[in-house]
Amino acid sequence: MFFQITKAATPLTGCRRQLILRSLSSSTNNIQIEVDNKTGFATVSMNRPPVNLLNLELINSLTRSMKEMEQNKSRGIILTSTSNSVFSGGLDIKELYRPDVQRLREFWTAFQDMWLAWYGSAVPTAALINGHSPAGGCVLATCCEYRVMLPKFTIGLNEAKFGLVPPPVVRISFKNVLPLRIAELALCQGKLFTSNDALNIGLIDELAKTKEEGYEKCVKFLQTFRKVDPVARSLTKQQFRGKDLDDLRKGKQKDLNDFVEHVTQDDIQMRLGLYLEQLHNRKKK
């Protein structure tokens, strides 16, 4: 993939000059990448209005972005969104409802690859959660090594609430962040935590009042690795996450088959249809 590089002031950091890298190969422009001149850290912003739903194209863009930043020896990545109220609304349920099975398989394989890329990234990562972050949004945030969240939003894995069993790839990074008992209860309850509660249980690391403050906190975290050898850092991270990554790599085909079998069941299709309708009608009441 090719990038067009321009210099510009960024809305994130006021007048600090940054390199704006815009993906040219993506016709949808669903990701924006900015590299800070001073720190060398990249900010990856999901940009799929209105609520950054993870469809096949956005998922593929996230995977490609990570691979390219690794190749470019990026020193740190901050994942955020261009929205003022949503980090990511999670999987685009339209991908799951009445699916073309071939595309559904491609979709889930892409999600597995995105998870492998972000959870296993060689580059240090921080999530700047500047809005709601349910389900797939929470998966992305927990793939990162550090989370800073703005107040009065929600985050968590709510699949059980609408009758879905979160697949292993959805659970693992959540389990990596939380004590097992809290993770189990929260998943069984399909619980979404407020920013404050997420801080109290350790699902996020810090709160920030504004996006700018959150950005500075993410930068501060990434700078803690400044004096650490990047290879040693990355191999140490792999030692912690390697088993989870290997389990998915080895079980990818089974995970895919289980997912497709589960999602295409009549009962699950009915639940997905009802949930879509509920989301669509939410504001009319």
Ligand SMILES: CCCCC/C=C\C/C=C\C=C\CC(=O)SCCNC(=O)CCNC(=O)[C@H](O)C(C)(C)COP(=O)(O)OP(=O)(O)OC[C@H]1O[C@@H](n2cnc3c(N)ncnc32)[C@H](O)[C@@H]1OP(=O)(O)O
């Ligand atoms: C052993 C084998 C196991 C196999 C397991 C198999 C299956 C499990 C599968 C899946 C796992 C899934 C993980 C997921 O990520 S599922 C997605 C979960 N996401 C949600 O529940 C979020 C729902 N959305 C919201 O709560 C709000 O939209 C949000 C807080 C994000 C934003 O609110 P806001 O008021 O700003 O915006 P809205 O007006 O509500 O939404 C705008 C627009 O988007 C539509 N929409 C919202 N979310 C989704 C979605 N996830 N999918 C599809 N469409 C969505 C919403 O309906 C609006 O559209 P319209 O009505 O204006 O047309």
